[in-house]
Amino acid sequence: MKTNVFLALMMTMSLSAQQTLQLEKNQESPKASLSEVSLLAGHWKGEAFGGMTEEIWSPPQGNSMMFVFRLMNDGEVTFYEIGHILQQNETLILQLKHFNGDLKGWEEKDETVDFKLVKIEDNKVYFEGMTIEKMDKDHVNFHVLVSESGKEREVIFRYERVKT
Template sequence: MKVIISLVICLFFLTPYVSAGNEPAPFNINDYAWLAGRWTGDGFGGTSEEVWSPPSADGTMMGVYRHHNADGSLNFYEFMVLDKTGLRIKHFTPELVGWETKENYITFEMIAFSKDKIELKGLVFERKSDRQMEIRLRLKNGEKIETETFHMKRAN
């Protein structure tokens, strides 16, 4: 009995207390206006370019991405939509042939967010400064999980 009471007391003190006044702020797409614009950087052994539109009144941001191999050849494109549920992505070959079927897309579910960081299941966008951002993508390579880190700089 003493063990059960001790466990209940420990759980009480270790469980975060959330009251009406301490609830986290709801997701607001306008908090991520810092993402809007053109970013360039590295990733996948080549060059990455990402462009985001400003937040929209419908609670979304739209983005596009393209990757060039180290030799300068185009590797692939992405079309992205960010909202309170997370990020949805469709991939395309250089010839604009979709990787996913017409109805399907890749989803990164929203986990947490703060003014400088959007944490999605398998993907993180983190503002390091007004001109620098880091993107961390978790990938499964066989049985191994690896993280690809993109060091992005705001382009003029």
């Protein structure tokens, strides 16, 4: 009985851990346009890392869609992100920077965390280490590969559109 439970747990973990992809060596990002990710435009709220998460995305304009993110724990900002999906050389790249709650940056001044486009399917956009999954028009999941203590794991951010 314990073996069956263990196997079922391992299968579930492996299924959920297969959401993010990487480009193969020498593989280039496919052609894509911002219209293929425009569903993100809007205000989103969810939960992750034991707190409340929030993202606000602009509509595509000027070859980019900008966004801001914040994580709140116990009524305090844990960290922010600011970034964009940029249309560049006929493909897309997601770039971001992290900031503490006091706006002190994590990355060096001229550095960004970059996620190159891997592929786009009907309801999923795969960037290296991050997959955006459209559940329906008001729900999206972000599957993000994070490194903690030298180990990588996927974190799921489940968002619901904020209706104004």
